[in-house]
Amino acid sequence: MNAYWLEQSDADVPAENHWLSAGEILSLGRMRYPKRRNDWRLGRWTAKRALAACLNLPRDLLALANVEIRAAASGAPEVFLFNQTAPVTISLSHRAGIAMCAVAHPGTGIGCDLEVIEPRSNAFIADYLTAREQALVAQTLDEERALLVNLLWSAKESALKALHVGLRLDTNCMDVSFNNGLPPHADQSQQDLPFVPMGDVDTDGWRTLHVRYFGEQVFCGWWRHANQMVRTFVSALPLYVHFRALKSPTLDSNLESWTDGDTVEIPR
Numbered sequence: 095m096n097a098y099w100l101e102q103s104d105a106d107v108p109a110e111n112h113w114l115s116a117g118e119i120l121s122l123g124r125m126r127y128p129k130r131r132n133d134w135r136l137g138r139w140t141a142k143r144a145l146a147a148c149l150n151l152p153r154d155l156l157a158l159a160n161v162e163i164r165a166a167a168s169g170a171p172e173v174f175l176f177n178q179t180a181p182v183t184i185s186l187s188h189r190a191g192i193a194m195c196a197v198a199h200p201g202t203g204i205g206c207d208l209e210v211i212e213p214r215s216n217a218f219i220a221d222y223l224t225a226r227e228q229a230l231v232a233q234t235l236d237e238e239r240a241l242l243v244n245l246l247w248s249a250k251e252s253a254l255k256a257l258h259v260g261l262r263l264d265t266n267c268m269d270v271s272f273n274n275g276l277p278p279h280a281d282q283s284q285q286d287l288p289f290v291p292m293g294d295v296d297t298d299g300w301r302t303l304h305v306r307y308f309g310e311q312v313f314c315g316w317w318r319h320a321n322q323m324v325r326t327f328v329s330a331l332p333l334y335v336h337f338r339a340l341k342s343p344t345l346d347s348n349l350e351s352w353t354d355g356d357t358v359e360i361p362r
């Protein structure tokens with residue numbers, strides 16, 4: 095299977111709203127706080143741009159209004175095309191004027207998350223990380239600690255999104271492990287990790303990780319550090335995954351068929 099990701103910033107979002115559906119404009123009107131409105135618009139914009147590329151939809155602003163991202167009861171984003179459920183699953187995150195959208199086939203169970211690399215307190219580490227993760231942090235050099243702690247937190251949030259529960263679940267039921275790359279000074283055993291072929295992870299610096307949920311279900315995933323932010327993506331399916339960037343602004347030219355030969359019917 096393939097999964098795709100796209101990031102957009104506040105500066106990419108059109109000032110006007112005619113790329114939003116009628117339902118989305120109503121939802122926006124109910125939001126009282128400017129920050130929430132901005133984040134929500136940025137997330138919707140990023141999702142619509144990613145979906146237009148993945149589903150080969152027209153890219154003009156009016157056509158994007160036919161794509162609607164609604165919140166399920168859990169808060170998880172669901173995609174509708176022309177008011178019908180779209181054959182696709184997405185995950186969204188927005189932070190500090192940047193949004194990320196990950197796109198995959200329906201039923202895949204994916205989650206993505208963006209975090210600013212910022213200092214986190216000892217209380218945060220004690221409250222939200224497992225004992226094994228705390229040991230990993232303790233072994234890490236000071237200058238790498240903020241990256242590691244935010245990365246661990248982000249991977250947990252991605253997995254909580256993939257489960258469609260969010261922070262209703264205790265983050266201590268998620269345990270994050272790395273296959274390579276970080277932290278360079280930690281002595282972490284890889285023996286108990288499942289073999290998950292990760293496919294041709296793209297060249298944008300993504301590295302692999304695993305999130306073990308309650309010691310049973312294992313999410314395979316990736317993380318990437320750039321521009322003072324860390325991003326994570328996880329998938330519940332331990333399949334051979336192609337995880338590719340949707341390169342903006344060359345969305346129109348740089349995309350392979352995301353369906354990989356599968357038929358995706360798009361209602362008109």
Ligand SMILES: CC(C)(COP(=O)(O)OP(=O)(O)OC[C@H]1O[C@@H](n2cnc3c(N)ncnc32)[C@H](O)[C@@H]1OP(=O)(O)O)[C@@H](O)C(=O)NCCC(=O)NCCS
Nearest residue numbers: 134137168169170171186187188207255258259260261262
């Ligand atoms: C999901 C959650 C962990 C994300 O928190 P966050 O790191 O602050 O925010 P992010 O920008 O990374 O992600 C937000 C996006 O996650 C998605 N999301 C929200 N709830 C989700 C869920 N249960 N499952 C999957 N995705 C979810 C939404 O697309 C949301 O963006 P949107 O509301 O603009 O559509 C958090 O919102 C949460 O735990 N929500 C569920 C608990 C809840 O409902 N609390 C009450 C809030 S008032």
